[in-house]
Amino acid sequence: MQRLSSWETPAHRLPRKKVGEAEVVTEFYEPGPYELYHVPDPDGEEHALYEAVERLPITVLKVGGKTVMVDDPPHWWMMKKHAEYYSGRVLVAGLGLGLILHALDAEEHVEDIVVVERSQDVVDLVLPSLDELDTPIEVVVMDWHDFPDVTEARERDFDGVFFDLFVGDGPSLVGMAMREMIWMTERFPEAKTRRIHGMNNDFLEALSRGLGRMF
Numbered sequence: 284m285q286r287l288s289s290w291e292t293p294a295h296r297l298p299r300k301k302v303g304e305a306e307v308v309t310e311f312y313e314p315g316p317y318e319l320y321h322v323p324d325p326d327g328e329e330h331a332l333y334e335a336v337e338r339l340p341i342t343v344l345k346v347g348g349k350t351v352m353v354d355d356p357p358h359w360w361m362m363k364k365h366a367e368y369y370s371g372r373v374l375v376a377g378l379g380l381g382l383i384l385h386a387l388d389a390e391e392h393v394e395d396i397v398v399v400e401r402s403q404d405v406v407d408l409v410l411p412s413l414d415e416l417d418t419p420i421e422v423v424v425m426d427w428h429d430f431p432d433v434t435e436a437r438e439r440d441f442d443g444v445f446f447d448l449f450v451g452d453g454p455s456l457v458g459m460a461m462r463e464m465i466w467m468t469e470r471f472p473e474a475k476t477r478r479i480h481g482m483n484n485d486f487l488e489a490l491s492r493g494l495g496r497m498f
């Protein structure tokens with residue numbers, strides 16, 4: 284099991300402040316065991332739990348007072364794992380703390396990134412911290428499901444799509460994820476990679492292909 288006595292991610296460099304409805308704050312995980320959900324750790328090992336040996340500082344993004352993203356070990360390590368699957372031109376749903384963009388930037392075959400984020404306040408708060416990245420990033424402020432119409436999607440020709448808009452977990456998300464995967468498969472048929480954070484993506488992709496044939 285990973286035992287952590289300190290914790291830092293690229294999100295630690297974000298200013299702790301509030302912009303409109305969006306706010307970045309620091310919260311602390313007290314020493315003890317925490318869920319890792321079998322996300323691969325930096326040694327490539329997968330465990331159900333990790334242990335905070337000391338109090339760990341965690342960066343939290345709130346929108347309208349509700350937590351929408353944290354940079355704790357399972358989130359940051361999973362963003363790095365997701366990023367390994369991508370190359371070329373990548374479309375990202377949800378800016379959040381920008382962790383996925385740092386992770387994609389570290390992948391040598393990722394060429395450019397388009398992010399769709401509905402909150403202008405989140406963009407104003409988080410985007411300046413992405414100046415340091417080498418990969419060109421375009422941010423589109425709108426609701427994910429309004430972006431783009433089918434014609435525009437074809438013109439934009441994305442190699443990969445990454446979706447991370449769900450907050451929370453539980454069985455009800457599986458149905459939503461299925462619908463989302465089918466929607467993404469229809470909207471971005473040329474994409475080689477489509478992934479939804481928090482889900483078993485091999486299973487979703489196979490199931491959505493099967494359902495696509497049935498209906």
Ligand SMILES: C[S@@+](CC[C@H](N)C(=O)[O-])C[C@H]1O[C@@H](n2cnc3c(N)ncnc32)[C@H](O)[C@@H]1O
Pocket residue numbers: 346351352362376377378379380381382383384399400401402405425426427428447448449
């Ligand atoms: C879980 S966070 C994304 C975390 C991100 N993957 C990261 O690495 O930091 C979800 C983000 O999606 C945004 N969001 C939620 N619903 C949305 C929608 N329908 N369209 C566009 N953005 C949305 C939220 O404002 C939030 O910034």
